[in-house]
Amino acid sequence: DYRGEIVVILAGYKKEMADFIKSNSGLESRFPLVIDFPDYKPDDLYAIALNMVSAKGFTITEEAKDVLRDQIVLAHKTSTAHSGNGRMVRNMIEKIMRNQSARIASVEDISKEGLNEIIPEDIEVSHASAHTFDLDLEKALSSVVGLTDVKNYVRSLYARLRMQSKRKKMGLPVDNAQTLHMIFKGNPGTGKTMIARTVADVLYNIGVIKTNKLVETDRAGLVAGYVGQTALKTTEKVSEAMNGVLFIDEAYSLAQGGTNDFGREAIDTLVKLMDDNRERLVVILAGYSKNMDDFLQTNPGLKSRFPNIIEFPDYSADELMIIADNLYSSKGYVLSDGAKAKLLALFGEVFHEEAFGNGRYVRNVLERSVNKQALRLSSDTDLTRDELSTIEADDIEEV
Structure with missing residues (x-):
């Protein structure tokens, strides 16, 4: 009724807004422009924090800047979809200013510059690490019978990621282009899911992903029966696994339905979402060895995106x-x-x-x-x- 007189903007969390749009068939056509606001990176949040400090008339020492950056990186690693991005930083800065006020209130003789200066003492340091537990890798692997080569791969992955973390802390160059997506090949019952859980713990412990959750699914969890629904279903499952590991069992079945099958749409959607969320998602595809080899030929981009192929032999x-x-x-x-x-x-x-x-x-x-x-x-x-x-x-x- 008021088409030329009013502009309506709807805002909210990504998944909830997608569900909202789907709840009414008329909404999607009336709101054709969808703008996605990605989460801020740690460097962005740090720049926002410094701007807030300056805007409020405060200065911050170089030592305090280092502490502030470390705390922002830690907060970002442990954040969730509801942490607030800029709002999280604003709350942090307001707390720092309250701490600074409390500190100078007890100082009898303070300079004019000191009245507005933030020092490391004003920043409440969280001693929580980027993860909530220390992984005992050997203990985790000891519960798995056999699979010597698979265990050695997990050990080498853990060692490599630890070394990269240490290099990064010392300012040495780190290869950020490496991909951690994997393919587990082998018969049923060879420990693929168990090792996938261990891999999730390893990646979380090192700080590669924000949670150690492992979301398990298969063709039924990704493919729908109607045109246009498979992309939505696949996207929802990937969103569920975001910041963790997505484990797709019998992944080869996605390519076994013929040219008109919706499984290929699931593959294409998965590949795009993997590329768009490179730092927030690790995907593990699992299935019979020969079937998985055939599956890799169905999409020219699959093989390069899954360079880590681990064979699970049958038990003796x-x-x-x-x-x-x-x-x-x-x-x-x-x-x-x-x-x-x-x-x-x-x-x-x-x-x-x-x-x-x-x-x-x-x-x-x-x-x-x-x-x-x-x-x-x-x-x-x-x-x-x-x-x-x-x-x-x-x-x-x-x-």
Whole structure:
């Protein structure tokens, strides 16, 4: 009704505004101009802080500037979507000024310059590191059976990132162009998800990403059934993983639906979002080795964006036995000698099969053996603790 008399500007958080626009079919056509305001970088926030200090008639010593910059970098690393950017800096500066006022109030003889001077003492130093825990990498890796080469890759990644952090602190050049996106190739049950969680902890601990969250998804979480919906669905999932790690299982399935399949739209959307959010997102694609090799050929830009390709080999029969022992023990069961011998023989027969389930197969065997044990003991009315805890050879069978 007032088309030529009023201009309306809607503002808000990116995801919430996107949901709002989708809530009414008429909104998108009436608000065609969408302007995205990115978060400030630490250098931007530092410049804003210095401008605020100057605008309020204060000066700041060089030593205090160094402390202020460090605190802004730390605040930025631990910030969330609701931290406020410039608002966060304004709150920080106002607190510094209150501290400065309290300090000079107790000084009897102070110069005119000192009345408006900010020194390091006025800046409340947070001793929190850029992460909330110290990663014990060897302890994390010790819980993973086998996978020697995979573990060595994670160790080398951790060492490289630590060295880059130290170089940066000493003013040495650092290669910021490197990409950390990865491909995990191998059969199911070989520890890909477990290692992905460890990688997320490593990247967070070093300060590469702001959180150690790992968002797991697959084709169903990225691809929609209607034209135009896949890009939105993929974007939402990537937004959920922002500042963390996105783990896409069976990623090859995105390219297996034919020329008119929406999976290719998901790939194109993912690639663009990875490029646009290079410093805020690490993507790990996972799947069968051959399928993943074929998948890399579907998009010419994929191979260069995923230079870190890690092969997860199948477990040996002995490694499967260790996994089984650990799994049964964690559930409160003990394998008899006969059950152990039967399990080892079973693993020796099946571990070389194509698309073998590895750790997943061990879990399936456990579930069946527990069911068989329960059935075997169901007619016994006077059960002992040992009987309830022991898995016998008769309880073990192939699945």
